[in-house]
Amino acid sequence: MTAPTGSGAETAAGGPAASPGDGVAGPQSGVPAGLDPASTETPPVEVVVVTGLSGAGKNSAGRVMEDLGWYVVDNLPPALLLPMVELGARGDVRRFAAVVDVRSRAFSSDLQEAIRVLRGAGHRPRVVYVHARDEVLVRRYESNRREHPLQGSGRLIDGITAERELLTGIAGEADLWVDTSDTNVHQLRATLENAFAREGRTPPLTATVLSFGFKYGLPLDADLVVDARFLPNPHWLPELRPHTGQDPDVRDYVLGQEDAGPFLDRYTDVLRLLVPGYRREGKRYLTLAVGCTGGKHRSVAIAEEFARRLRAEGIDAVARHRDLGRE
The missing domain is CATH 3.40.50.300 (P-loop containing nucleotide triphosphate hydrolases)
Structure with missing residues (x-):
């Protein structure tokens, strides 16, 4: 046929x-x-x-x-x-x-x-x-x-x-x-x-944590959107500007901010609340979008950390970076 x-x-x-x-x-x-x-x-x-x-x-x-x-x-x-x-x-x-x-x-x-x-x-x-x-x-x-x-x-x-x-x-x-x-x-x-x-x-639930830049538009396929622009922007530090949120120096700078830890902890608690409900409703795929201005520094570091935390919770999670390399 x-x-x-x-x-x-x-x-x-x-x-x-x-x-x-x-x-x-x-x-x-x-x-x-x-x-x-x-x-x-x-x-x-x-x-x-x-x-x-x-x-x-x-x-x-x-x-x-x-x-x-x-x-x-x-x-x-x-x-x-x-x-x-x-x-x-x-x-x-x-x-x-x-x-x-x-x-x-x-x-x-x-x-x-x-x-x-x-x-x-x-x-x-x-x-x-x-x-x-x-x-x-x-x-x-x-x-x-x-x-x-x-x-x-x-x-x-x-x-x-x-x-x-x-x-x-x-x-x-x-x-x-x-x-x-x-x-x-x-x-x-x-x-x-x-x-x-x-x-x-x-698997019961597969998660994609997607970093993006707000200046390039919101991802249309996101189930949840997180705004990381409340954190200081590494773009304004000459020694960090050429690097990305995947580099250790930028990651440590972003995650080392005073508000970063409490934010990650509390939003992880939100995800712990949501995930069982998603599973009960038969939802198999979750896209968590994390945005900053250009999608290069803050959102990338935060997305990688969220993916790590979700994997630690037993969820099959992967980090993707939509706008990395566009600047």
Whole structure:
């Protein structure tokens, strides 16, 4: 079986589009060897649905999932999700990912219903929503000289706006948001590896602590935002200015401030309060964003420390630095 391919602008950070031969991908190919057409047994399958805005990087995300050992189908209509999952479940597919694109005006409700049906059948679907800012999407489409699938006879921005509205429902139900506005393909890979490269084991909660600079805008995929600008700025010390919050001298300066310790202690207590609630509600991914002016000194040091403290609490946490190197 070969699924139809996606739109040409569908890359993260302006990367190349999927080739026409990329319809079905994964470590297995064809019909699973163990398939018994007469069998009605369908053991639970881990299912990841990758969806989101055209041009934001869904196909790139799908290729990462393939590299991580998932059986990936590109551009699968929502109505075929359950049949494909059950087909794989009757063979040897236990980790199935589908890249789902806009197909009709009923796309969002169709996909939401398909996910509910999967859950009702005993499978474990998760939704990854890939998005980017409007100006980034416009730039990517213009560089690829392609039309947006919902553009029609209107402007490119009209198609992007229409798609955002169409995806409102599924975006609100997504388990993981991935903002590729300021992300290259290597950072996209790191994000998905942190969430899914676990040999089939799904941890109760995975945390990403993301440093950023307020002057470059708030991260759209943050669940919690912390402002580190109350601490003295190492930028104004000539001996520290060239360094970053990952360097020991800057880290020691930031964490050695009188208010830094109490702030970290109290916010760690807040996280201890929130995490059990997130787990009870089935939340599997948490993004804690830590900001300073430029995302180079204070936010980086604080983000690294928060990640260390979360790991000490038994949470799988990683620090990422969105704006490091932009100055």
